[in-house]
Amino acid sequence: MSTVLRRRLTVLAFIGPALAGLVVFFVYPLLAAVYFSLHRVDLINPPEWVGLANWRFLFHDLNVRHAAGNTLWFVVVMVPARIVGAIATAMLLNRVKRGRTAYRTLFYLPALAPPVVATLAFVSLLKPGTGPVNTLLAKVGIEGPLWFNSPDWAKPALVLLALWGIGDLMIIFVAALLDVPVELYEAASLDGAGAWQRFRNVTLPSISPVVLFAAVTGVIATLQYFTQAAVAASVASGDAVTGGGISGTFGYPEGSTFTYPLWLYTVGFRNGLLGYSSVLAVVLFVVAIAVTLVLLRRFQAFAGSVR
Amino acid sequence: MTAHGRTRALIFVAEHSLAIALSAMFLAPIVFLLLTSFMSNEQQLTADPWPRTWHPENYLDVFARTPMLSYTLNTVIYAVAATGLMLLASVPAAYALSKLKWRGRNAIFIAIICVMMLPPQVVTVPLYLMWASAGLTGSLWPLILPMLAGDAFSIFLLRQFLVTIPDDYVDAARVDGCGEWRTLLRVVVPIARPGIAAAAMFQFFYCWNDYYGPLLYTSENEKAWTLSLGLASFRSLHHVDWNLATAATMLTLIPVVVLFFFAQKAFVRGVTLTGVKG
Numbered sequence: 001m002s003t004v005l006r007r008r009l010t011v012l013a014f015i016g017p018a019l020a021g022l023v024v025f026f027v028y029p030l031l032a033a034v035y036f037s038l039h040r041v042d043l044i045n046p047p048e049w050v051g052l053a054n055w056r057f058l059f060h061d062l063n064v065r066h067a068a069g070n071t072l073w074f075v076v077v078m079v080p081a082r083i084v085g086a087i088a089t090a091m092l093l094n095r096v097k098r099g100r101t102a103y104r105t106l107f108y109l110p111a112l113a114p115p116v117v118a119t120l121a122f123v124s125l126l127k128p129g130t131g132p133v134n135t136l137l138a139k140v141g142i143e144g145p146l147w148f149n150s151p152d153w154a155k156p157a158l159v160l161l162a163l164w165g166i167g168d169l170m171i172i173f174v175a176a177l178l179d180v181p182v183e184l185y186e187a188a189s190l191d192g193a194g195a196w197q198r199f200r201n202v203t204l205p206s207i208s209p210v211v212l213f214a215a216v217t218g219v220i221a222t223l224q225y226f227t228q229a230a231v232a233a234s235v236a237s238g239d240a241v242t243g244g245g246i247s248g249t250f251g252y253p254e255g256s257t258f259t260y261p262l263w264l265y266t267v268g269f270r271n272g273l274l275g276y277s278s279v280l281a282v283v284l285f286v287v288a289i290a291v292t293l294v295l296l297r298r299f300q301a302f303a304g305s306v307r
Numbered sequence: 308m309t310a311h312g313r314t315r316a317l318i319f320v321a322e323h324s325l326a327i328a329l330s331a332m333f334l335a336p337i338v339f340l341l342l343t344s345f346m347s348n349e350q351q352l353t354a355d356p357w358p359r360t361w362h363p364e365n366y367l368d369v370f371a372r373t374p375m376l377s378y379t380l381n382t383v384i385y386a387v388a389a390t391g392l393m394l395l396a397s398v399p400a401a402y403a404l405s406k407l408k409w410r411g412r413n414a415i416f417i418a419i420i421c422v423m424m425l426p427p428q429v430v431t432v433p434l435y436l437m438w439a440s441a442g443l444t445g446s447l448w449p450l451i452l453p454m455l456a457g458d459a460f461s462i463f464l465l466r467q468f469l470v471t472i473p474d475d476y477v478d479a480a481r482v483d484g485c486g487e488w489r490t491l492l493r494v495v496v497p498i499a500r501p502g503i504a505a506a507a508m509f510q511f512f513y514c515w516n517d518y519y520g521p522l523l524y525t526s527e528n529e530k531a532w533t534l535s536l537g538l539a540s541f542r543s544l545h546h547v548d549w550n551l552a553t554a555a556t557m558l559t560l561i562p563v564v565v566l567f568f569f570a571q572k573a574f575v576r577g578v579t580l581t582g583v584k585g
Contacts, residue, residue, distance in 0.1 A: 010487050014403035015415065017396040021456020022415075025430065026422050032433035041432075043439060089329065096322050105571070106330040110337070112563050114516035116535040117556050121336040124343065124549060130354040132339055164336065168578055175579040217424075224426035227518040231539045261428045269523070274432050285429040292424040296417065 030285065036278035043272070054276045064280065066255060067263035073155060074225055074259065078162050079218040083211060086169035091203075093170070094177050104174070111167030119231040122161045123148050148236035151256040158228055158257065169214055176210040177203065216295040223288055226265070229257040260284065337560070344554040351550040365554040373545045375555055377530065378537035385447045385521075385533060386514035389454045393510050396457035398503065401465030402491050406477050416466070422459035427519060435523060445528035450520045461506040467580050468502030469495065505577025508570055512563060534559045 012019075037054055039047035058064065089107055096103060110118065126133050126147035134144030145153040184202045193201065204211075233252035250266060251258030264284065268277030343351055344365055345358045369375050403409070404416050438449040472495060480490040496503065518535040525531040538559060541552050567574060 008409070011403055011407050011409045014399040014407065014487070014491075017455060018400035018419070018457045018462060019415070021396075021453065022418055022422065025434065025453050025456065026418075026425070029430035029433035029437075032436075033429065036432060041436070043436070092322065092325060092329070096326050099323075099326075103326050103330060104575075106333055108575075109564065109567075110333050112512065112567055113337075114518075114535055114559055114563065116516070116518055116538050117560050118336075120538065120552065120556050121340050124553065125336050125339055130352065132335075132354075132356050135354045135356075164333065167333075171575055171578045220424050220426065224428060226428070227535075230522075231518070234539060261426070264428050265431075265523075268432055269435075274436070278432050281429045281432060284426055288424060288426050288429065289421070292421060295424075296420070 033278045033281045033285070036275055037282050039275050041274035041278070043274075047275075050275065054279045057276060058279055058283070063258075063263055064260070067258050067260045070155070070256070070258055071223065071225065071260040074158070075219055075222045077155075078159050078222055078225075079215060081159055082162055082166050082169055082218060083214050085163050086166045086173050086214070087207075087211075089166065089170045090173035090177055093174055104171070107170055108167035111165045113165065115227040116231050118161060118165060119228045120235060122157065122164070123232055123235045126157055126160075148232050149253055151254040154232070154236075154253060154256045158232060161228060161232075169218075172210060172214065173207065176207045180206040213295065216291055219291050220288055223284065223291075224261050225259050226261040229259050230262060233257050340553045340556055340560075343550055344557050346550045348548050348550060351548055362550070365550050366558065369547070369551045369555045369558070372547055372551065373541065373555070374529065374532070374537065375558070378532055378534045379558075381447060381531055382515060382533040382535075385450060385517075386511045388451045389514045390507050390510045392451065392454035393458045393461055394503065394507060396455060397461040397465055397506065398496065398499075399491065400457050400462045401469050402487075402495060404462070404466045405469035406472075406474070406490075406495065407487065419459045419462055423463055431523060438524065444524050446531050447521065447525060447533070449524045450514070450517070458510060461510055464506050464509065464577060464580060465499070465502055468499055468505075472498050501573045501576055502580070504570055504573040505580070508566065508574055509577060511566070515559075515563060 036047060038049065038051060040050050041047045093100060093104055093107065113121070125131055128134055128144065128146045128149055131144075131147075134147075137144040147153050147157045180203060184206070185198055188198045188202050230250060234249045237249040237252040250262045260280070261284070264277055264280040267273050267280060339356065342356060342358060345361045345363060346365075347358075347360055347362055350359055404412060404419075434449070435444065438444050443449055443452075476494055476498065477490055480494045485493065516535060517533070518539065521531075521533045521536045525533070525536065534555075538552070538555055541547060541555060
């Protein structure tokens with residue numbers, strides 16, 4: 001056997017399983033999603049060609065507009081809130097000298113909590129009548145909102161839940177902030193720059209690749225926002241009939257927590273419209289890939305920052 | 308005390324007050340869960356946050372009144388099997404992407420990043436139909452078997468770790484006559500142990516916490532449910548009260564926290580290396 005061939009076979013042995021995975025779990029389902037989006041698909045019958053009918057329905061579907069609107073709300077509010085919160089806690093952490101490790105562990109811990117656990121904790125923490133948060137607010141004379149039971153407050157409550165879990169982002173920013181050259185701060189101080197100006201002109205430009213990275217991955221994560229919204233709705237709605245997959249409570253209250261992935265799941269696996277569900281999947285893919293391209297275009301900056 | 312010293316002392320106090328207040332806020336939800344899990348059935352309906360009488364038996368009752376044991380076993384099987392298989396396929400793949408030179412390497416690496424960024428809902432319908440035609444829906448196999456091909460995020464993380472290992476080490480092993488597999492096992496794996504530990508932990512936590520996967524494939528068969536899935540429908544399905552539900556919640560959380568404390572360093576290293584959570 002020639003050495004070139006042997007060499008290629010070795011590479012194939014190392015990367016082969018991953019390549020097969022790329023084809024079976026990525027390329028095939030992507031192409032199949034496009035194919036299914038042009039068919040009527042269910043679990044029993046073979047796919048039946050319907051042309052662009054599923055795609056046309058997209059423009060008449062009021063639910064998708066509503067769900068996409070909610071997801072957009074989460075992207076616009078949750079992603080920046082998490083980034084600002086993470087930078088602020090990271091800066092505090094880098095200033096504190098004594099006990100830094102203990103604080104870091106404490107701040108990070110909630111990020112580990114399983115999403116279902118975290119959501120259950122927040123629903124019981126924010127119970128309108130007897131929850132500790134509203135009890136505390138009542139003591140200082142404030143009437144607390146209905147949180148997960150109010151269409152206006154359910155989304156902000158989910159943002160609080162997301163802020164509770166900023167530990168992972170915080171650790172990234174702790175590392176990024178330590179990489180900012182100290183001389184730059186010294187030079188800025190000599191020039192008479194105040195704390196805000198130092199942050200604006202030294203810190204922010206230095207950590208901007210990490211901010212970009214956090215924004216892109218944050219948007220991607222928020223586009224798939226599913227578990228917390230599903231669980232909060234199901235638990236807060238109380239004793240409505242809920243089972244793992246047969247919950248009728250998605251979006252409670254009044255559809256305020258109904259996200260795009262929840263609608264995709266409902267259409268496909270509750271209503272059995274797998275063809276139309278594939279339309280929603282293709283749209284989600286196009287949006288996600290557009291966001292990812294932003295990251296890849298800046299890949300040099302990003303790869304440099306994480307080394 | 309000089310004026311300068313006083314300012315510094317003030318800043319010190321301010322920083323620590325802020326840090327302590329934040330710590331309290333981060334911890335409060337978990338402490339509240341813990342306290343509720345020890346309450347009596349009657350008290351969990353009230354606004355009184357401190358247990359009047361302590362009921363550690365809640366932690367046993369929850370096993371008696373719900374399929375908690377089965378949820379736990381399923382979750383352990385899913386997390387351990389997926390993590391093991393993932394490592395078997397991902398470590399060699401990361402080695403090929405960092406220490407072997409071949410045409411198309413960059414293209415494949417970019418493809419893996421794309422998969423990593425892909426929302427799972429995009430490929431859900433075709434994959435579900437695929438597993439349904441194989442007769443494997445209603446079990447955790449559709450979540451475990453794909454790990455035979457490795458996991459995009461783990462390959463990315465491991466690759467980022469392996470590129471930090473100097474090529475000299477690998478070349479020296481090759482000069483000594485080691486084949487690529489021996490080089491990987493004898494030279495690279497021992498150096499990369501922290502990276503491998505981080506990847507394994509991320510995968511384990513991902514499976515332990517996963518809700519969407521088990522919901523999709525096992526919701527029709529409660530015998531295959533995991534903790535996340537079981538917990539989410541606990542109260543309505545088994546008519547248990549908050550005190551028992553929170554006891555089960557604590558039981559789901561504790562293994563994660565324990566594992567984290569054992570491997571904190573590897574974990575933090577992993578987060579900074581990739582900049583993403585699984």
